[in-house]
Amino acid sequence: MKKIIVLTITAVILLLFISCDRINNPEYNVDKSSCNSCGSCLSICPRDAVDIGQDGKAIIDQTKCNQCGKCIAICPQQAIF
Amino acid sequence: MKRSFGILLIVVILITPVLALTNWSQLSLRYFSIISGDGIEIMTGASQDADKINTKGKLGTLYQHELTGKINNNLTFDISVDIFYSEKSHELRTSFLTNNLNLGLLYRGSKTNLILKFSNRNYDPNQTNYLNLPGLSNDTQQQSVFNTYMQFDHDFGKVDLDIYTNLRDLEYKYLVYEVDNIRDEEDDEFETYSASDYDLYSDLKLSMSIFENLKIFSRTQYKNDLNPTDLFDQINLGGGFQYHNTADLFSSLKSEVYYYYDFSKFRNNELDHNLSMKIRYTRRFLNGFNGFVSYINRSCYDTDTARIYRVSNMLRLHIMYSYFLTHQKNSSILLGVKYNAENEGTFGFLEQTQYLIKNIYSTAKVQYSPDNFTSYSIKLEFYLNPLQSIWIKDEYQDFFNLQRQNLLLVGSTVIF
Numbered sequence: 001m002k003k004i005i006v007l008t009i010t011a012v013i014l015l016l017f018i019s020c021d022r023i024n025n026p027e028y029n030v031d032k033s034s035c036n037s038c039g040s041c042l043s044i045c046p047r048d049a050v051d052i053g054q055d056g057k058a059i060i061d062q063t064k065c066n067q068c069g070k071c072i073a074i075c076p077q078q079a080i081f
Numbered sequence: 082m083k084r085s086f087g088i089l090l091i092v093v094i095l096i097t098p099v100l101a102l103t104n105w106s107q108l109s110l111r112y113f114s115i116i117s118g119d120g121i122e123i124m125t126g127a128s129q130d131a132d133k134i135n136t137k138g139k140l141g142t143l144y145q146h147e148l149t150g151k152i153n154n155n156l157t158f159d160i161s162v163d164i165f166y167s168e169k170s171h172e173l174r175t176s177f178l179t180n181n182l183n184l185g186l187l188y189r190g191s192k193t194n195l196i197l198k199f200s201n202r203n204y205d206p207n208q209t210n211y212l213n214l215p216g217l218s219n220d221t222q223q224q225s226v227f228n229t230y231m232q233f234d235h236d237f238g239k240v241d242l243d244i245y246t247n248l249r250d251l252e253y254k255y256l257v258y259e260v261d262n263i264r265d266e267e268d269d270e271f272e273t274y275s276a277s278d279y280d281l282y283s284d285l286k287l288s289m290s291i292f293e294n295l296k297i298f299s300r301t302q303y304k305n306d307l308n309p310t311d312l313f314d315q316i317n318l319g320g321g322f323q324y325h326n327t328a329d330l331f332s333s334l335k336s337e338v339y340y341y342y343d344f345s346k347f348r349n350n351e352l353d354h355n356l357s358m359k360i361r362y363t364r365r366f367l368n369g370f371n372g373f374v375s376y377i378n379r380s381c382y383d384t385d386t387a388r389i390y391r392v393s394n395m396l397r398l399h400i401m402y403s404y405f406l407t408h409q410k411n412s413s414i415l416l417g418v419k420y421n422a423e424n425e426g427t428f429g430f431l432e433q434t435q436y437l438i439k440n441i442y443s444t445a446k447v448q449y450s451p452d453n454f455t456s457y458s459i460k461l462e463f464y465l466n467p468l469q470s471i472w473i474k475d476e477y478q479d480f481f482n483l484q485r486q487n488l489l490l491v492g493s494t495v496i497f
Contacts, residue, residue: 006324023390048214054198054230063313064215078419078426081395
């Protein structure tokens with residue numbers, strides 16, 4: 001029963017948010033389950049906005065990022081979203 | 082015999098960059114590891130996956146060496162060195178050689194975990210571009226980065242506490258154009274200065290179980306720029322719930338809904354209210370199928386226009402079918418799809434591993450990203466025994482509107 005309630009709430013919320021317009025200046029994040037810690041994003045970032053966390057995965061500092069998208073293009077795992 | 086073979090492999094790995102590379106091929110050696118009975122593990126190797134975008138005759142690779150050991154039942158240590166090296170004439174790249182050193186101390190108790198870690202990354206000054214970094218007035222060249230991490234979590238019963246801090250120190254050089262007013266203009270020149278830029282990141286999370294599989298949590302993320310100006314400081318405050326149900330050994334469902342308010346000054350109002358939703362379902366079947374599906378949605382609410390906006394969506398699906406399930410002849414087909422239309426990250430792959438004959442396996446793989454590249458690869462691997470193999474791999478990659486390349490890889494995997 002609990003599983004059904006949680007799934008229903010999640011599905012309704014997802015449907016609500018999928019259909020919205022996209023924001024003009026998005027914020028980029030790293031999907032840690034996809035990141036392979038290669039460091040390519042770190043070496044291409046022109047703003048020193050990417051660093052490696054204690055778990056070895058990339059982290060993006062939103063205060064430094066200017067959404068240039070270079071890390072997205074170079075990521076071999078498509079882990080940045 | 083095994084030890085000498087391992088030493089030979091180390092030598093070959095270290096000289097890999099020196100090996101002659103043709104205009105169309107690249108050599109790479111993968112990991113091997115040593116696991117001793119007293120809890121010390123050494124892993125070393127090189128991965129060409131670090132830098133897929135290649136140019137003819139140029140090398141890009143990531144060398145990784147790691148040593149982990151056990152001090153007692155609760156305490157372990159971790160030392161690793163990663164050297165990322167690239168000769169690529171990639172105009173956008175800001176650095177071409179980095180050297181990472183990580184030192185970690187991990188305490189794992191029954192209810193308390195503590196990780197202390199120090200990390201140092203050095204850039205080659207001759208191969209690192211000058212950048213215009215936010216908050217710094219001059220063009221700067223990164224010299225090195227020092228990170229000091231602390232992660233602590235404690236289980237109080239129904240309540241869990243997680244604390245994470247990271248003090249980051251960026252050492253950099255910058256140029257200032259010095260005008261010599263006394264003498265003539267020919268004496269005007271750039272002077273180089275060194276400086277440091279500190280950032281402090283912290284994350285505090287308090288979660289409480291309200292049902293068997295359901296937790297609610299509150300979370301605060303704080304970044305202090307440690308500069309006189311607070312323009313680049315950031316505070317996020319929010320909360321949500323996490324659901325994790327592992328019904329049996331064969332299925333697992335995880336979901337998280339997290340709302341946070343961003344108090345940062347640098348950001349537009351449209352990103353003040355943020356909502357992140359994640360769901361992941363993993364399933365194993367007895368007939369050889371297993372896989373997972375996951376979905377992440379991030380949205381925000383703009384108070385000025387009173388509208389909800391999408392930030393991004395990411396849908397992932399992995400299905401694996403294993404057949405010939407005997408230990409020696411295991412074969413499988415793996416299908417993976419990732420949908421991330423907002424960031425041109427849509428991607429799919431199909432991989433088949435097939436037992437052929439007499440300990441020889443083949444792996445064929447197709448990868449397709451409609452916005453980025455297509456890749457085909459085939460690999461032949463011969464197992465000398467279950468712990469040792471040698472392989473050869475050919476991979477063709479086509480980066481749309483950029484280049485095509487064919488990589489020939491030879492490698493060995495040894496565990497002893």
